Amino acid sequence: MTAILEFWDIIRPALGSALMLVGAVLAVIGTIGVLRFPDFYSRLHAASVTDTAAATLALVGMALLAPSFAVVFKLAVVWLFLFLTGPTSSHALANAAHTAGLQPLIGRIGKEDGGEG
């Protein structure tokens, strides 16, 4: 048991740093997607990579590096806020753009199988 705990104490900082680096790389990848995608709605899809995977991986990495449980609690609060507000703001953005009449690049979904053919 103590051997497992010692091994965990050795591997914990390296694992936490690696998870933080993976999260940061995912943030860069999502940003490249936002820069290169041709359409607002596809850019929204690329930006959601940052909101979910990058945030979760970076916060789990920070939790592995945390010195006390109060820090882990704060990280959990940050994660909960991002988990609740990220999809809400994405939905608000897409709803506002759709209400304002912004068309997707391929046209409206369901137009070609609608009445006009």
Place this chain on the structure above:
Amino acid sequence: MIGAAAIAFVVAIALMLIRALSGPTLYDRVLAVNSIGTKIILLLGVIGFLTGRPDFLDISILYALINFVSTIAILKFFRYRSFQVSLTRRERGGTK
């Protein structure tokens, strides 16, 4: 390795700033600002662990709150051109 993560977040913020400055529509700019806010939240936490002071997470929580509220406020303002409009539905047929 934590420093590399911080540098990667800074690079992501700088790249997203290009989209915020050159977005064709308003919604691209709002999306870019919202995404920059998320990345700044994570960057604050990373900087806190980089300098050995995890108290930066308090600022991070505060920034998460302000980021969400500002996104909703910007969208509401550009839909109604005013902050005075109630977002709840009227009881029976209000006068628009």
